[in-house]
Amino acid sequence: MRTALHYLLLCAIAVLCVFPFWWTLVTALSTEGNVFAYPPTLWPQSPSLSNFNAVFDAIPMLAFFKNSVLIAAFTVLWKLALCSAAAYPLARMHFRGRRLVFGVILATLVLPSEVNFLVNFITVTKLSLVDSYTGVILPNIVTAVAILLLKQAFEEVPQDLIDAARVDGAGEWTIFTRIMLPLIAPWLATVGILTAVEAWNEYIWPSIVMSKPDSFPLSVGVLYLRGTFGSSIRVVAAGTVLTILPTLAAFLFTQRYFMRGMDGAVK
Amino acid sequence: MNARAQPWLFLAPALVLLAVFSFWPVLYGSYLAFTNYSLVRPTEWVGLENFRYIFDNEMFVTGLRNSLLFLLMVPLVQVGALALAVLVNNQLPGIRYFRAAFYVPVVTTVSVVGIMWGFMFHEQGTLNYVFMQLRLASAPIGWLSDDTLALFAVMFVTMWRGLGWYMVMYLAALQAVPKDMQEAALLDGATRWQQFWRITVPMLRPTIMVCTILSVLAALKAYQEVDVLTQGGPMNSTFTALYYAYDQGLKHLKLPRALAASMVVSVVCIAIALACLRYLRPRHR
Numbered sequence: 001m002r003t004a005l006h007y008l009l010l011c012a013i014a015v016l017c018v019f020p021f022w023w024t025l026v027t028a029l030s031t032e033g034n035v036f037a038y039p040p041t042l043w044p045q046s047p048s049l050s051n052f053n054a055v056f057d058a059i060p061m062l063a064f065f066k067n068s069v070l071i072a073a074f075t076v077l078w079k080l081a082l083c084s085a086a087a088y089p090l091a092r093m094h095f096r097g098r099r100l101v102f103g104v105i106l107a108t109l110v111l112p113s114e115v116n117f118l119v120n121f122i123t124v125t126k127l128s129l130v131d132s133y134t135g136v137i138l139p140n141i142v143t144a145v146a147i148l149l150l151k152q153a154f155e156e157v158p159q160d161l162i163d164a165a166r167v168d169g170a171g172e173w174t175i176f177t178r179i180m181l182p183l184i185a186p187w188l189a190t191v192g193i194l195t196a197v198e199a200w201n202e203y204i205w206p207s208i209v210m211s212k213p214d215s216f217p218l219s220v221g222v223l224y225l226r227g228t229f230g231s232s233i234r235v236v237a238a239g240t241v242l243t244i245l246p247t248l249a250a251f252l253f254t255q256r257y258f259m260r261g262m263d264g265a266v267k
Numbered sequence: 268m269n270a271r272a273q274p275w276l277f278l279a280p281a282l283v284l285l286a287v288f289s290f291w292p293v294l295y296g297s298y299l300a301f302t303n304y305s306l307v308r309p310t311e312w313v314g315l316e317n318f319r320y321i322f323d324n325e326m327f328v329t330g331l332r333n334s335l336l337f338l339l340m341v342p343l344v345q346v347g348a349l350a351l352a353v354l355v356n357n358q359l360p361g362i363r364y365f366r367a368a369f370y371v372p373v374v375t376t377v378s379v380v381g382i383m384w385g386f387m388f389h390e391q392g393t394l395n396y397v398f399m400q401l402r403l404a405s406a407p408i409g410w411l412s413d414d415t416l417a418l419f420a421v422m423f424v425t426m427w428r429g430l431g432w433y434m435v436m437y438l439a440a441l442q443a444v445p446k447d448m449q450e451a452a453l454l455d456g457a458t459r460w461q462q463f464w465r466i467t468v469p470m471l472r473p474t475i476m477v478c479t480i481l482s483v484l485a486a487l488k489a490y491q492e493v494d495v496l497t498q499g500g501p502m503n504s505t506f507t508a509l510y511y512a513y514d515q516g517l518k519h520l521k522l523p524r525a526l527a528a529s530m531v532v533s534v535v536c537i538a539i540a541l542a543c544l545r546y547l548r549p550r551h552r
Contacts, residue, residue, distance in 0.1 A: 114490060115529040201377070
């Protein structure tokens, strides 16, 4: 009885969370019937992929897609490189000012990043990076959260391994690239996946930096459909499905990385 | 390579980027808020002029009020997320799928969330159907077109998108609560309810504090959902303080005003976060 009630509650909330996605998918696949039928249609009517084709005709979907992939890929690569390099000395080297540096990095967690966009736009303009991927990526590749997670990962590597490498004459750079990075690979994967989804979904900053529609990422470009296709809700729905499909797939197949990222953040 | 310089070589790229894109905006932005900066003429110090302007401006004052109204969400989200976490913190078969379902809104682009909830809130949309079937409404409700309702509709979407994130934070914390402590309490004759309030909640205090502060900051800085759902309308009823700042800064290119507005938001954020820290800090026994 308790269990049944429990499941009932879980299902009700799950419907609330998932229904908008389901409705959008059904609308995107349907080609017949009233979009806003009473009661709402829960199954596609004469399903076909024609609405998806219409999306490609209406907006430069492939260009948006390519832009999103490039932005996400470069954000991940640079973030992993720079944040792991920063986390390593914080975790494993003794030097003057270590606590201060760590404190400074933590302080950025408190700074209101939404407010930074205005001045960052001036900075990006002065660096002539408006309308460039570099401009979109640069402010996002170093984050305190990534440094924190990777620092924790480095701290868990046994000291013996490092000592042994030192005895063999390895320098810090070799230890970092040959020993430390491979050992924390699962954590690099966690940070990488979280970053990829974040970068894919980022909306405000790219819409500020990018002004030419052809250079928009999907998250910004998909809103164009609403403008050009205000009347054809099915096409808007199809564009929406295409935009979230990659993130949903990434999330469903790599769920445990998301949960682990959270675990690390709580500690 | 000099051993003393080594850690700094590793740290340098990250620190430079943080300095340029995190610290510089705060310093330079605070300065520019007191000037008449623009691209076309030399910058002059104007004192509190920008602040006087925004506080005389109805849009900003409405925006600030709406941003403060967003705080109503904080207790709802936190209680809701904790309840959800308790609900999914067990070994029922299939529980993983429910956790995933509750987290899916978190990993969805805000623009897509805006489009999807635009469909849901449509006059002939699903939400109105449900409301009319349940006899909660006799005619379709204009969720996003009614100027008294729109703000709450936007707040609801913000909640919908944030709940799963806090749920996972609480879930991680719940799983760190030692099992034997809970069992000992049950053996001593505590009810489940007592066990939850006397043992689990006190153990969760640090997480509750962090989540509450994060959610306070997120509420005060609400912007994205407004942008994709209503663009501040109808009749400016969903303007938030940060929306005003972006509108002034990026659309009207009145950067000093925008920075003054965002400074006000930051100060309110810091004040409320400090208050939370003070009242929610785990007490030492």
